[in-house]
Amino acid sequence: MPDLAETLSDITARMLAEPERGHVADYIPELAKVSPQHFGITVITADGQEQSAGDAHVPFSIQSVSKVFALVEALQSHGEAVWARVGREPSGSAFNSIVQLEAEGGRPRNPFINAGAIAVTDLIAAGHEPREGIGAILRLVRRLTGDPSITVDGAVAYSEAATGFRNAGLANFMKSFGIIAGPVGNTLDVYFHQCAIAMTTRQLARAGRFLMNAGVCPDSGNAIVTPERSRRIAALMLTCGHYDASGDFAFKVGLPAKSGVGGGILAIAPGQASIAVWSPGLSPQGNSLLGTQALEDLSRAMGWNVFQP
Numbered sequence: 551m552p553d554l555a556e557t558l559s560d561i562t563a564r565m566l567a568e569p570e571r572g573h574v575a576d577y578i579p580e581l582a583k584v585s586p587q588h589f590g591i592t593v594i595t596a597d598g599q600e601q602s603a604g605d606a607h608v609p610f611s612i613q614s615v616s617k618v619f620a621l622v623e624a625l626q627s628h629g630e631a632v633w634a635r636v637g638r639e640p641s642g643s644a645f646n647s648i649v650q651l652e653a654e655g656g657r658p659r660n661p662f663i664n665a666g667a668i669a670v671t672d673l674i675a676a677g678h679e680p681r682e683g684i685g686a687i688l689r690l691v692r693r694l695t696g697d698p699s700i701t702v703d704g705a706v707a708y709s710e711a712a713t714g715f716r717n718a719g720l721a722n723f724m725k726s727f728g729i730i731a732g733p734v735g736n737t738l739d740v741y742f743h744q745c746a747i748a749m750t751t752r753q754l755a756r757a758g759r760f761l762m763n764a765g766v767c768p769d770s771g772n773a774i775v776t777p778e779r780s781r782r783i784a785a786l787m788l789t790c791g792h793y794d795a796s797g798d799f800a801f802k803v804g805l806p807a808k809s810g811v812g813g814g815i816l817a818i819a820p821g822q823a824s825i826a827v828w829s830p831g832l833s834p835q836g837n838s839l840l841g842t843q844a845l846e847d848l849s850r851a852m853g854w855n856v857f858q859p
């Protein structure tokens with residue numbers, strides 16, 4: 551197997567020199583301020599080795615990567631009842647699309663598109679003050695990383711709340727079908743704050759370790775989820791984690807992964823590695839352009855691919 555540190559530094563050098571970097575998300579004004587020049591990557595292997603290259607210590611907005619943590623939290627608190635609210639099929643539509651909702655009775659296709667994530671967050675938020683809902687998600691992320699310093703970037707949360715008309719549209723539409731239980735404003739408040747959690751690739755790779763490890767957090771040896779639940783979350787990441795580019799991502803990279811419009815991607819090589827990459831420029835589908843490229847190169851170099859024994 552090639553040397554991991556060398557592989558990461560080669561990939562990083564190539565990515566830093568790449569002229570075509572994609573477009574930084576600008577529909578959330580605060581994210582438009584981030585330079586597309588950043589590139590960072592961290593890999594933590596199953597035997598506990600950690601290697602990083604590039605801007606692995608720079609915090610970024612995890613955005614939709616938070617949908618994985620919110621799903622774990624909702625499954626903990628509500629069990630299989632989560633699936634009454636949200637499906638498990640790829641949508642083939644943009645992350646913020648509304649088109650399928652009317653035809654399908656307001657039940658979103660999966661927990662990783664915006665509508666599905668808002669429905670999942672509503673399970674966490676309903677019956678509580680918004681700060682308790684976001685507190686529950688933050689507690690989980692801090693426990694997964696062992697890092698109590700992880701927090702929400704208030705400016706990003708505010709920026710998205712001030713401009714999140716589409717998400718408000720999705721939430722209100724679902725409310726009309728009875729898919730959202732709590733007050734729409736509270737659910738959106740928790741959703742915008744979870745998306746605005748700021749993490750580095752080092753922290754994000756740490757947070758993903760339980761998914762490479764059959765649900766067990768390697769620090770404590772505690773089960774975060776059962777092995778079956780861990781497999782199922784990974785299956786959803788593979789089929790739905792990149793919205794209408796999920797098929798293409800599986801084709802190129804072959805790993806369960808979840809992207810966010812901050813340019814982060816968390817990818818899992820089951821039994822082998824937890825990988826976080828960040829480059830803020832996005833593809834037209836809203837996934838990190840160079841992050842995807844880097845994961846394709848890394849998975850090929852290391853032989854990490856769920857379709858490759």
Ligand SMILES: NC(=O)CC[C@H](N)C(=O)O
Binds near residue numbers: 613645710811836
């Ligand atoms: N794809 C994403 O990362 C989208 C998350 C973003 N907060 C939104 O709701 O639009």
